[in-house]
Amino acid sequence: xxxxxxxxxxxxxxxxxxxxxxxxxxxxxxxxxxxxxxxxxxxxxxxxxxxxxxxxxxxxxxxxxxxxxxxxxxxxxxxxxxxxxxxxxxxxxxxxxxxxxxxxxxxxxxxxxxxxxxxxxxxxxxxxxxxxxxxxxxxxxxxxxxxxxxxxxxxxxxxxxxxxxxxxxxxxxxxxxxxxxxxxxxxxxxxxxxxxxxxxxxxxxxxxxxxxxxxxxxxxxxxxxxxxxxxxxxxxxxxxxxxxxxxxxxxxxxxxxxx
Amino acid sequence: xxxxxxxxxxxxxxxxxxxxxxxxxxxxxxxxxxxxxxxxxxxxxxxxxxxxxxxxxxxxxxxxxxxxxxxxxxxxxxxxxxxxxxxxxxxxxxxxxxxxxxxxxxxxxxxxxxxxxxxxxxxxxxxxxxxxxxxxxxxxxxxxxxxxxxxxxxxxxxxxxxxxxxxxxxxxxxxxxxxxxxxxxxxxxxxxxxxxxxxxxxxxxxxxxxxxxxxxxxxxxxxxxxxxxxxxxxxxxxxxxxxxxxxxxxxxxxxxxxxxxxxxxxxxxxxxxxxxxxxxxxxxxxxxxxxxxxxxxxxxxxxxxxxxxxxxxxxxxxxxxxxxxxxxxxxxxxxxx
Numbered sequence: 001x002x003x004x005x006x007x008x009x010x011x012x013x014x015x016x017x018x019x020x021x022x023x024x025x026x027x028x029x030x031x032x033x034x035x036x037x038x039x040x041x042x043x044x045x046x047x048x049x050x051x052x053x054x055x056x057x058x059x060x061x062x063x064x065x066x067x068x069x070x071x072x073x074x075x076x077x078x079x080x081x082x083x084x085x086x087x088x089x090x091x092x093x094x095x096x097x098x099x100x101x102x103x104x105x106x107x108x109x110x111x112x113x114x115x116x117x118x119x120x121x122x123x124x125x126x127x128x129x130x131x132x133x134x135x136x137x138x139x140x141x142x143x144x145x146x147x148x149x150x151x152x153x154x155x156x157x158x159x160x161x162x163x164x165x166x167x168x169x170x171x172x173x174x175x176x177x178x179x180x181x182x183x184x185x186x187x188x189x190x191x192x193x194x195x196x197x198x199x200x201x202x203x204x205x206x207x208x209x210x211x212x213x214x215x216x217x218x219x220x221x222x223x224x225x226x227x228x229x230x231x232x233x234x235x236x237x238x239x240x241x242x243x244x245x246x247x248x249x250x251x252x253x254x255x256x257x258x259x
Numbered sequence: 260x261x262x263x264x265x266x267x268x269x270x271x272x273x274x275x276x277x278x279x280x281x282x283x284x285x286x287x288x289x290x291x292x293x294x295x296x297x298x299x300x301x302x303x304x305x306x307x308x309x310x311x312x313x314x315x316x317x318x319x320x321x322x323x324x325x326x327x328x329x330x331x332x333x334x335x336x337x338x339x340x341x342x343x344x345x346x347x348x349x350x351x352x353x354x355x356x357x358x359x360x361x362x363x364x365x366x367x368x369x370x371x372x373x374x375x376x377x378x379x380x381x382x383x384x385x386x387x388x389x390x391x392x393x394x395x396x397x398x399x400x401x402x403x404x405x406x407x408x409x410x411x412x413x414x415x416x417x418x419x420x421x422x423x424x425x426x427x428x429x430x431x432x433x434x435x436x437x438x439x440x441x442x443x444x445x446x447x448x449x450x451x452x453x454x455x456x457x458x459x460x461x462x463x464x465x466x467x468x469x470x471x472x473x474x475x476x477x478x479x480x481x482x483x484x485x486x487x488x489x490x491x492x493x494x495x496x497x498x499x500x501x502x503x504x505x506x507x508x509x510x511x512x513x514x515x516x517x518x519x520x521x522x523x524x525x526x527x528x529x530x531x532x533x534x535x536x537x538x539x540x541x542x543x544x545x546x547x548x549x550x551x552x553x554x555x556x557x558x559x560x561x562x563x564x565x566x567x568x569x570x571x572x573x574x575x576x577x578x579x580x581x582x583x584x585x586x587x588x589x590x591x592x593x594x595x596x
Contacts, residue, residue, distance in 0.1 A: 069488060095490035103488065109481040120478050123471075124490035172489055 017224060017238075019047035021083075022207050023068065023099070023176055028077035030067050037063040039231040040077070045176065045209050050202050052210045052218040052239065055228035061211040062104055064228065065178045068209070069101035070094045081176070096124055098175035104184065104211075106165040110154040114145055117153040117164055121171025131171075138167040141197070159190035166197065170206075177201065179210045183217065195221055219243040309454050313447045321450050323562050325518065328453035329511055330554035334538045335460045335547065336507020341536065342545030343473065344500035345480030346396075347404040350411025351535050353391075354505040356418060356527035357384045358512025363430040363522050364423055373436035377513055384509030385502050387414075392501035396494050411532050419524040429523030436517050449518045456514060460507060464547050467503065476500055541582060543589020552590055 023045040030038040038060050045051045053061050066072035068079055070091035079087045086094050095101075100121075109117055118138060122131045139146035142163045148156060153164055162182050169177055179198065183191040191214070199221055202208050212218035219225055219239045227235040227242075235242070309328075313321045337351045361380035365371040371379075395406045418424040425431070435444040443452060467473050475496045478486040487493050516522045534557055542553025560578065564571035582590065 071484060071488070090492070091484075091487040092490050092492045095488055101488045103484065107482055107485040109478065109485065112477075112481065119474075120486065120489050123475065123478065123486075168489070 017044075017046050017049070019049065021045070022047045022081070023209065024078075024080040024083075025064070025068070026078045026080070028064070028067055028074045028079065030063055030072050030074050032063075032072075037072075037231050038067065038074075041067075041228070041231070041233055042077075043226050043233065043236070045207060046224075047207055048202070048205070049223045050198070050208045050210060050221055052212055052222035052225045053228055054212060054215045054218060054225060057213070059228040060231040061228055062180055063231075065101060065180050065209065065211055068094075069099060069178055071101070095172065098173070099178065100169040100172045100174035100176070101178045102165045102169045102180060102182070104180040106161045108153040108156070108161050108164055110152070112153055113150050114153045114156070114164060115149040118145070118168050118171050121168035122173075125171070125173065130173075134171050134173065138170050141170070141200075142167050158185050159187075159194065162186065162190075162194055163197070166201070170201070174206060176207045176209065179208060181211055181213060183212065183214050191217065216243075306458065313450055318446055321446050323559065325446065325450045325453050327555050327558040328450075328457040329515055329518075330535070330538060330558050331457040331551050332453070332460045332511040333508060333535050334542070334550050334554040335464045336504045336511065337535050338464065338539050338545065338547070338550045339467065339476075339507065340500050340504035341539055342550065343468065343476040343480070344497055345476075346497060346500065347401060348407045348501075348504070348532075349404050349529075349536065350391075350407035350409070350414075350532055351504070351508055352527040352529070352531040353407075353411045353414040354384050354387060354508030355512040355515070355531070356414050356524075357387050357505075358509030359516035359522045359526070360418060360424055360430070360512075361509075362513045363433050363516045366517075367430055367433045368423065373434070373517060374438075380509050380513050381506055384505040384512075388502040388505030389498065392498050396497040396501065408529070408532075411527075411529055415524045415527050415529075418527070425523075427524060429521060429526075430516075431521035433516050433520050433522070435520065443517075449514075452514060452518075456510060460510075461547065461551070463507075468547070472496070472499060537579070541579065541589060543591040546589065546591045549589045549591030556590075 021044050025041055025043045028038050028041040029036065041060070041064055043051070043053070043064075053064055055061050063072055067074050070086075070089060070093070074087055077087070078085050081094075081097055081099060086097065086099070089097075109120065112120075115135075118135060119131075122134055125131050125134070139149075144160055145164060145167055148160070153161070156164060166177075166179075166182070182194050182198065186194065195217060198208060198210065210218060210222060219242055222239040225236060225239045225242050226233050309324075312324060333351070333355060336354075337348060340346050340348045340351070358380045361383045362373065362376045365376040365379060366373050391407065391410045395403050418429075419427050435442060437443060441448075443449060475486070475491050478489075478491060479493055479496050483493050486496075515526075538553035538557040539550050540553070541556060542551065543549030560575050561571055564574050567574055
């Protein structure tokens, strides 16, 4: 693996990105105590895109999402939503602006039913008619959740929990959805199913920032991709371009055998 | 939802729903009272019983029951903090003290009318709640427990060392209140005052539980990050629990002080905080009927064991341990398995 030399970015060849910039990170640095997790992350998410952030374990992918949603404070740099800085806003204020984080491990509330978990998503929605409408939409999209609506959400299977986590985010009516490893721990068939749903959500108008370890899968889905290593962006470009260049993927992600 | 008294319309129980099988008759009894019909009957019976109690029992029993009802108010208040919002508070007696002392000082030292003094006591408790909660509720984990423990002791020591609070001997000759010419002074009068307070506390607890705020507490208690990621202001929600809990405590303290006519710092010790917390945990955190039951057990237990004389506290302690061992989540059963 190339360590020090600044890698050639594919970005120059793939600058044409449609839509306005919805979310922009400028030179974000974040720390856990003394340990620097992010070393100047800059990335753009345009309206209507699926942007994926790839990288190995501990590269800083999840931290990047947490910095956007306010769960981790950036020490340096700016996060901008629609050109407006949200860097110093509290997590709940960022959520109220339509940026919804679907965290790693799904974070389904134990002891609450599927429906109660979904209702959490619409907590800030004041209009009861709109809440009902969203609930119906989510149930239409995920019939299994309707079937299990009175069951303890934490007793669902991994794939269903992921659907519940995404459904909960949809209840909020997000303009940007931050998805952290939705395929984690799922059987291949379910992974495909989840990815199909991500695509559908995007087609329905949600801008998506997707963190994935499964690079091939994410690149098939995404419009644009960033590769993080050691808290730095190593590579970025149109997903299609990166997908073509197998050697780059191999070099930076060490993924040869995955489907 | 874990509260058994939650009256949200739930679909009729079908066999497919996983309801824990009631193995013992008394468990079956408790579960039966979770449906609205029997529950209303139970509530009516309890209220009726509370009303006739002084006429069918001794003055001694009335005084003990008054104390139990005071504990119901305090426990329901602490339950909002501990049970609803999931914050451990080891210094709850401080709010009880703030209510009692504010009214004691205003009425006894400044001659303020009791009813006029009440709002001052409530505001004082709310401010105390904000002062202690504001800086600490931002912290995660159990720092709050330590800070509240310290706060409880600070309030007690302050009361002990100030002149206005009467120092270690406290305040005495706190005048009895009157209401529209009716002088509230006998044990039975105060008993009925506390019946009303306990019912109000019960209704308020229930309303809060079913409110939007109650929902927010539920979510924050389960997972702060997930709640915050959905736009819930974690700090404000917790502070609300803290301030509302403080107001419940102050209400208990206000009427405690005029009931006894005298208060001293020792009424508001760490032990007092622990006893209230014990009742909440014992009955079942977050579950209103459980908390009420816990309050009665904590007050009536030592009285019922009085004939064992010196052994009674030991027996009581063993009983409490046994309850916690066999029903770790409290006496009142969880709605779900």
